[in-house]
Structure formats: C-alpha cells, structure tokens
Amino acid sequence: MKRVAFYTLGCKVNQYETEAMIEAFETAHYQIVEYEDFADIYIINTCTVTNVGDKKSRQITRRALEINPEAFIAVVGCYSQIAPDKVMEIPGVKLVVGTNERAKIVELVEQAIKKDEKTNAVADIMQVHDFEEMSIKNYKSRTRAFMKIQEGCDQYCTYCIIPYARGHIRSRKPESIINEVELLAKNGFKEVVLTGIHVASYGRDIGEIKLIDIIEMVHAVDGIERIRMSSIEPNILTEDFIDRLSRLDKICRHFHLSLQSGCNETLKRMNRKYTTEEYKEVVNKLRNTFNDVAITTDLIVGFPGETEEEFEKTKEFINEIQFSSMHIFKYSPREGTPAAKYKNQVEPKIKDVRSKIVSEIAALHEQAFKEKFLGKSMKVLYERKVDDNANLFEGLTDNYIKIVTESRDDIKGKILSTKLIKHEEDYVTGILNTERI
Ligand code: SF4
Structure with missing residues (x-):
C-alpha cells in the first residue's frame, strides 16, 4: 500500500480541501501518514496570501525531499496557481496543480507517476466558472x-x-x-x-x-x-x-x-x-x-x-x-x-x-x-480534550468565547450548560451545571 502525507498552509478553505484530498486517496486505498513520516507521495497544499506564505510553501516542499529523496512531490493550491514556474523549479517537485482540479488529485498523481516526468497541471483559473465539488464524507473531528x-x-x-x-x-x-x-x-x-x-x-x-x-x-x-x-x-x-x-x-x-x-x-x-x-x-x-x-x-x-x-x-x-x-x-x-x-x-x-x-x-x-458573562450560565459546545491528566475540555459558546472546563466524563461533542467563572488570558474557565438552562 503506497503511503501519502499531506501538509496544509493557510486558511480554513485550504484545510477543507486537504481533508477532501485525503479522503480521495483513502478511497483509492492509499495509506495516509504524518508529514514527518516516510511517505512515497507528499502533497503540499500551499498559501500565497503573503510573501511569507510563498517562502513557507517552498520550505515545506524541500522538507519532503529531506525525508525521502525518492518521494513523488505534488504542490497544489494558491501559490502553485500564482507561480507555477517557480514551484516547478523546486528540486523534487514532480506535479504542480493550482486551485482547481484538486478533486482529480489521485488521477493526476497516478498519471504523473506513470509518465515519470514533471507535470504542470495548472489551468487559467479566470476561465473556470463552475464550483469544483470536493465534498467530505468522513470528517475527522465530530463537533x-x-x-x-x-x-x-x-x-x-x-x-x-x-x-x-x-x-x-x-x-x-x-x-x-x-x-x-x-x-x-x-x-x-x-x-x-x-x-x-x-x-x-x-x-x-x-x-x-x-x-x-x-x-x-x-x-x-x-x-x-x-x-x-x-x-x-x-x-x-x-x-x-x-x-x-x-x-x-x-x-x-x-x-x-x-x-x-x-x-x-x-x-x-x-x-x-x-x-x-x-x-x-x-x-x-x-x-x-x-x-x-x-x-x-x-x-x-x-x-x-x-x-x-x-x-x-x-x-x-x-x-x-x-x-x-x-x-x-x-x-x-x-x-x-x-x-x-x-x-x-x-x-x-x-x-x-x-x-x-x-x-x-x-x-x-x-x-x-x-x-460581562462571568457568573452566568451559557451553552458550550465542547470540542477537544486539552489536558489528559487534568481532564480539561475546551469548547466555544455560540458567541465565540473559548471555555475550558474540567470533567471526569468525556464531554467532547456535547453542548452543555456551563457557568463561566474566571477570565484567563485567552479563555474563560467554566464549571458544568447540573441543572438545565
Ligand atoms: S480581495 Fe481578498 S481581502 Fe478582498 S474580499 Fe476578496 S479575498 Fe477578501
């Protein structure tokens, strides 16, 4: 089974698109591994919003080659779209895809591997007029x-x-x-x-x-x-x-x-x-x-x-x-x-x-x-456990206050009434209410 690793730079839209690409590879029976692990294929979903984003995209791409000098490296996303020629010049890069056609990523990678030559698959994005469907069926988190x-x-x-x-x-x-x-x-x-x-x-x-x-x-x-x-x-x-x-x-x-x-x-x-x-x-x-x-x-x-x-x-x-x-x-x-x-x-x-x-x-x-909300009870959607030893869970109120609450039960994915107690630097500590709000 071939191993594929992903790295995502930039915004939530990029993260969504990486999730969709991961799912496409899983469906095609590839094994997904961490970016720092040895993989046969590395896919970097880049960002170009600042010049720093460009630099980071190039650095991360080079990192893949250090891990596996024989790896197949595909660079996709915004930086590829804006500067495909620069991306093609990065040592080890075999495939460049822009901000469209990522729904076909498995096909593009397999074709490029078969052809065994550098492929620039970036199209003129200004000529694209349809939304590219890349839906996700198995989201990783559950909140x-x-x-x-x-x-x-x-x-x-x-x-x-x-x-x-x-x-x-x-x-x-x-x-x-x-x-x-x-x-x-x-x-x-x-x-x-x-x-x-x-x-x-x-x-x-x-x-x-x-x-x-x-x-x-x-x-x-x-x-x-x-x-x-x-x-x-x-x-x-x-x-x-x-x-x-x-x-x-x-x-x-x-x-x-x-x-x-x-x-x-x-x-x-x-x-x-x-x-x-x-x-x-x-x-x-x-x-x-x-x-x-x-x-x-x-x-x-x-x-x-x-x-x-x-x-x-x-x-x-x-x-x-x-x-x-x-x-x-x-x-x-x-x-x-x-x-x-x-x-x-x-x-x-x-x-x-x-x-x-x-x-x-x-x-x-x-x-x-x-x-303003200290001492009041609010509904919190708990998203993740922040500290195993202390049983601390982190979540958000609907009006975007980050809450950290202790609980012996697993409250991840639950919306629970919580009393807001103390304002810390970037969150508020909460206590679970037993009564309903
Ligand atoms: S041009 Fe850039 S900053 Fe302005 S609305 Fe569009 S994405 Fe946002």
Whole structure:
C-alpha cells in the first residue's frame, strides 16, 4: 500500500480541501501518514496570501525531499496557481496543480507517476466558472465542521492576491450543500461553519438563491444545532437579511465582519466597498437584534499612505465599536497587487507601534466582553480534550468565547450548560451545571 502525507498552509478553505484530498486517496486505498513520516507521495497544499506564505510553501516542499529523496512531490493550491514556474523549479517537485482540479488529485498523481516526468497541471483559473465539488464524507473531528460553500472572489481589494489565485466567484449547488450537512448531522456534528473565499457573494453566479436562503435550508436540517458564518462584509447584512437571520434560533450570535480600517480614506485606497458609517449601522442593527452578540474583525495597520491622522480615525473607530475580538495584521506588500506598488509605504517601525497600540485596545475590549458573562450560565459546545491528566475540555459558546472546563466524563461533542467563572488570558474557565438552562 503506497503511503501519502499531506501538509496544509493557510486558511480554513485550504484545510477543507486537504481533508477532501485525503479522503480521495483513502478511497483509492492509499495509506495516509504524518508529514514527518516516510511517505512515497507528499502533497503540499500551499498559501500565497503573503510573501511569507510563498517562502513557507517552498520550505515545506524541500522538507519532503529531506525525508525521502525518492518521494513523488505534488504542490497544489494558491501559490502553485500564482507561480507555477517557480514551484516547478523546486528540486523534487514532480506535479504542480493550482486551485482547481484538486478533486482529480489521485488521477493526476497516478498519471504523473506513470509518465515519470514533471507535470504542470495548472489551468487559467479566470476561465473556470463552475464550483469544483470536493465534498467530505468522513470528517475527522465530530463537533464543528467547516464546510466550503463558495469559491473565488471578485472584490479586488488592492492589497490582496486571492482573486488572482482563486478566480471568479463560484457557488456550490444548494443540493450538494444540504446533502453534506445531512451527512454531518448523521455523523454527530453539532455545528456547521459556512466557509468560502468570499462567502458574502454566495449565489451571485447561480441566479435566485442567495446566502440567506442557504442558511435557512441548513437551519432546517435536523441534528445540526448551530450555524456560524465565516468572515463576511457588512454590506450583505441588509435589514431583510438580519430580519430573516433573527428568526433562526440555530444562528450563532457571532459575526466576523472584516473591517480592515476604521478610516474612510484608507478603506477607499484598499478598494473596500463600505464606509465606516455603513459599518457602524450594521453593527448597531446586529446589536439591537441579537442579545450579547460577538462582533469580531480583522484590521490592517500601516497600509500605504496611512497617516497619523488616518490611524487616529481607526483608533477612534475601534474604540467606538468595541470588538469582542480582533485579528490585527501589519500591512505587508504582496507582489502582484496594486498596493504593493503604491509609493507612500509605511515604515516597519511605525507599523510595529500602530500594531502594538491597537492590540492593547483590542485586548481591553476583549476582556470587557468576556467579563460581562462571568457568573452566568451559557451553552458550550465542547470540542477537544486539552489536558489528559487534568481532564480539561475546551469548547466555544455560540458567541465565540473559548471555555475550558474540567470533567471526569468525556464531554467532547456535547453542548452543555456551563457557568463561566474566571477570565484567563485567552479563555474563560467554566464549571458544568447540573441543572438545565
Ligand atoms: S474580499 Fe478582498 S481581502 Fe477578501 S479575498 Fe476578496 S480581495 Fe481578498
């Protein structure tokens, strides 16, 4: 039996696609081994979102050759799509596949082995108009499933290479989504996280069905108790959308609304398609509709041309919104994007200072959000055991608070009423309630 090892870089969408490729190899009777183990075939699913992602993709690829100099190495994903020639030059690489055709990975690998020559199978992603079905039947964990429902992006934010790596928007067919959700429910999953490259654009390419319709369909599947959306932009949260969401009791009170900057001039240069005023209006609507809702976000500091005055506006804005959690990135120029060529790049030292300032503000808001719930009971979906000796389990509330609770029983995969006790650095300790909430 041939052995195959996988390595995944980057986002949840990549992780989903690797899971699907693993399943394809298992079905074809290959043995899956760890990446650090000796394997006959190594498959690296790459990321290209930053130049660091590119470098890491190359390093990991070289690592495979150190483990087995005779190995067949296939490099797939975003970096392959953007720079197939560079990937082909990496010693040992025999097959390069982009962000499409991964559903056929077993076939492509077997053909390339037979031909015994380097194969570049990267196609022009801009010519691809259909969602590539790569569904998963046997998810490894049994609690929360990240499910890919959408591919590609047509937004062209000026700092982002992803539209060139993933191509135009493509939506997964509703029947296929529902089939997978039903399977997940049958296999004991409690929570589904709807993911994609630009989830908010779901449906725009396939006619009448929109994201909210899909959410309602998923909501109707028995056995699934929570539905969460991955990152979305504020524009999709119209009055009607929020109103329809508010009638669905399985919707998690958690919205990850990408902000990127709290200053309209910066947002414009980023080609983000909303203003801070529009953003705030959506946050207010969500807060008025869902009690204790968590609003989380991403922010980039040091975008080209970000003056002190612009940064001040961002600071004021995040102080006004008070996010329950923030991911803060220092802008790093990505070759091939318009912003990388902008003249007024911000000095690294200034980016460091700005990142530190907003991180401190974000930490205060996060702490204040979590502390509001101390002493209260909330439902927690326990996902994994963190410490065997101490019998500690980790889980999430629907409004995205990480909880760590001690239990002698195995509570993985269960949604249990838990009293929130103490705020630690990045989690809250809980105690299981015996009474129901
Ligand atoms: S919305 Fe913007 S940041 Fe997100 S993938 Fe598309 S281009 Fe990139």
